[in-house]
Amino acid sequence: MRPNIIKVGFLRGGLEIKxxxxxxxxxxFTLLFPVMLLFIFGSVFKGDLAPGVTFSQxxxxxxxxxxxxxxxxxxLAIMIPIERDFGTLKRLRGTPVSPISYFIGKAILVFxxxxxxxxxxxxxxxxxxxxxxxxxxxxxxxxxxxILLGSICSTILGIAFSAVPKNGRGASAVVSPIVIILQFFSxxxxxxxxxxxxxxxxxxxxxx
Amino acid sequence: xxxxxxxxxxxxxxxxxxxxxGQDIDVANESAISVRGLTKTYTSKANGSKVAVAxxxxxxxxxxxxxxxxxxxxxxxxxxxILEGYRNRxxxxxxxxxxxxxxxxxxxxxxxNRIGIVLQSTNDSQDLSVSExxxxxxxxxxxxxxxDSVIRDVGLDEKKNARIQSLSGGQRRRLDVALGIIGxxxxxxxxxxxxxFDPEARRAFWDLIRxxxxxxxxxxLTTHYLDEAEALADRVAVxxxxxxxxxxxxxxxxxxxxxxxxxxWLENGSKQEIESDFPAxxxxxxxxxxxxEVPELTVIRPSLEDIYLKMIGQx
Numbered sequence: 001m002r003p004n005i006i007k008v009g010f011l012r013g014g015l016e017i018k019x020x021x022x023x024x025x026x027x028x029f030t031l032l033f034p035v036m037l038l039f040i041f042g043s044v045f046k047g048d049l050a051p052g053v054t055f056s057q058x059x060x061x062x063x064x065x066x067x068x069x070x071x072x073x074x075x076l077a078i079m080i081p082i083e084r085d086f087g088t089l090k091r092l093r094g095t096p097v098s099p100i101s102y103f104i105g106k107a108i109l110v111f112x113x114x115x116x117x118x119x120x121x122x123x124x125x126x127x128x129x130x131x132x133x134x135x136x137x138x139x140x141x142x143x144x145x146x147i148l149l150g151s152i153c154s155t156i157l158g159i160a161f162s163a164v165p166k167n168g169r170g171a172s173a174v175v176s177p178i179v180i181i182l183q184f185f186s187x188x189x190x191x192x193x194x195x196x197x198x199x200x201x202x203x204x205x206x207x208x
Numbered sequence: 209x210x211x212x213x214x215x216x217x218x219x220x221x222x223x224x225x226x227x228x229x230g231q232d233i234d235v236a237n238e239s240a241i242s243v244r245g246l247t248k249t250y251t252s253k254a255n256g257s258k259v260a261v262a263x264x265x266x267x268x269x270x271x272x273x274x275x276x277x278x279x280x281x282x283x284x285x286x287x288x289x290i291l292e293g294y295r296n297r298x299x300x301x302x303x304x305x306x307x308x309x310x311x312x313x314x315x316x317x318x319x320x321n322r323i324g325i326v327l328q329s330t331n332d333s334q335d336l337s338v339s340e341x342x343x344x345x346x347x348x349x350x351x352x353x354x355x356d357s358v359i360r361d362v363g364l365d366e367k368k369n370a371r372i373q374s375l376s377g378g379q380r381r382r383l384d385v386a387l388g389i390i391g392x393x394x395x396x397x398x399x400x401x402x403x404x405f406d407p408e409a410r411r412a413f414w415d416l417i418r419x420x421x422x423x424x425x426x427x428x429l430t431t432h433y434l435d436e437a438e439a440l441a442d443r444v445a446v447x448x449x450x451x452x453x454x455x456x457x458x459x460x461x462x463x464x465x466x467x468x469x470x471x472x473w474l475e476n477g478s479k480q481e482i483e484s485d486f487p488a489x490x491x492x493x494x495x496x497x498x499x500x501e502v503p504e505l506t507v508i509r510p511s512l513e514d515i516y517l518k519m520i521g522q523x
Contacts, residue, residue, distance in 0.1 A: 008348060
């Protein structure tokens with residue numbers, strides 16, 4: 001009897017989370033970095049973008065979107081080439097484990113990291129920068145499915161893009177600039193209304 | 209005679225259906241690994257094309273330790289990785305446990321469920337403990353061994369709860385073996401398992417491999433250490449430049465068992481040397497001639513190392 005592919009995927013997810021939590025650097029950078037950014041940008045740029053909407057409120061939403069890209073796309077596109085270098089993928093290929101189980105494990109890791117990150121951003125945003133949390137069940141549900149959809153897209157794009165870096169050492173140099181440029185054009189750091197109309201055309205084709 | 213007898217004994221058992229019987233006989237006669245005319249050439253823009261495997265035939269019986277011995281770059285790893293299903297071949301026929309590793313299709317998991325692979329060098333799962341890793345890998349197989357007993361068998365009991373990054377090179381290799389055997393494999397592939405070991409760790413590792421063989425597993429091992437092949441293998445294939453130079457038991461390799469002895473001595477101020485199948489008789493003759501002791505007398509039989517170096521063209 002073949003071990004259940006979904007069950008093995010969840011077991012891999014548990015293992016991935018365990019490994020992730022034991023790497024202090026990755027925990028700090030993936031989870032705390034957006035909170036730090038939020039704190040700095042949110043404190044520096046004051047003022048209203050529109051009547052009743054402060055820059056900080058806008059920026060929290062932007063950082064949540066950027067969190068989806070960081071934990072999914074960026075993390076996987078850097079992590080998978082490293083695993084390729086370290087022999088993790090080759091070892092797994094020599095066992096009966098299905099690639100589907102491997103990807104389920106990665107998706108669980110991404111989703112968990114994202115929940116923690118989004119939770120931290122929302123708590124910070126609400127406490128310090130006047131972020132309004134969803135106030136009806138319907139809005140919470142809408143928020144939840146957008147996060148879920150975003151995390152699935154981000155995971156799949158990250159797995160696909162992991163084929164681009166030639167090795168683990170250079171992966172971060174290849175992936176990070178792309179992520180930052182994407183975020184810039186998508187209006188994470190500046191209100192997209194202020195960016196020129198030309199990039200609106202570029203932006204509308206980007207995932208964030 | 210014996211096989212006919214067994215055959216009729218099996219036939220006389222009425223509860224066995226004929227289909228099952230056919231399978232049993234197949235399995236009994238089949239070798240674990242069978243390779244015919246295997247070839248593989250690598251082509252790259254920088255180096256042009258390099259022939260890694262130039263027509264290899266191999267037959268590995270079930271339950272034996274078979275060593276592929278050869279210098280670095282001889283084609284050992286390429287050959288083994290083709291057998292493990294990691295690489296495609298250019299030509300030839302390959303059967304491992306009755307299946308072609310290049311044509312596994314949807315059944316690949318069932319085949320991988322029966323083999324164990326210990327790769328050349330790995331550096332993964334640094335942040336997990338030995339026991340977490342071994343227990344996790346047990347979930348991949350349909351009939352795994354007990355993780356605790358596997359950890360004990362490879363001698364990592366004391367390091368059970370240690371993080372992998374804290375293990376020494378030899379301990380790390382033992383963990384690799386633990387992960388290779390956790391699925392209870394029929395064939396275990398070991399690619400240069402003891403490179404970088406200190407002598408004591410190598411001895412302990414060899415005992416581990418012998419125990420695995422005694423459990424009935426087939427073991428295919430590559431090595432560039434002669435003493436390793438001699439200590440472990442039931443049969444050795446020497447491979448040079450992608451070709452097998454000889455397949456033999458370690459004791460008979462290169463005609464070592466029948467090689468002539470070389471007798472040398474000093475006579476009239478110059479060194480004399482003869483080769484002979486009967487060294488004792490020659491020495492007796494010399495002794496009579498010199499009236500007792502023979503100046504600077506030596507009698508040497510070629511060591512396995514001499515023979516090996518000659519075979520790989522280094523002597």
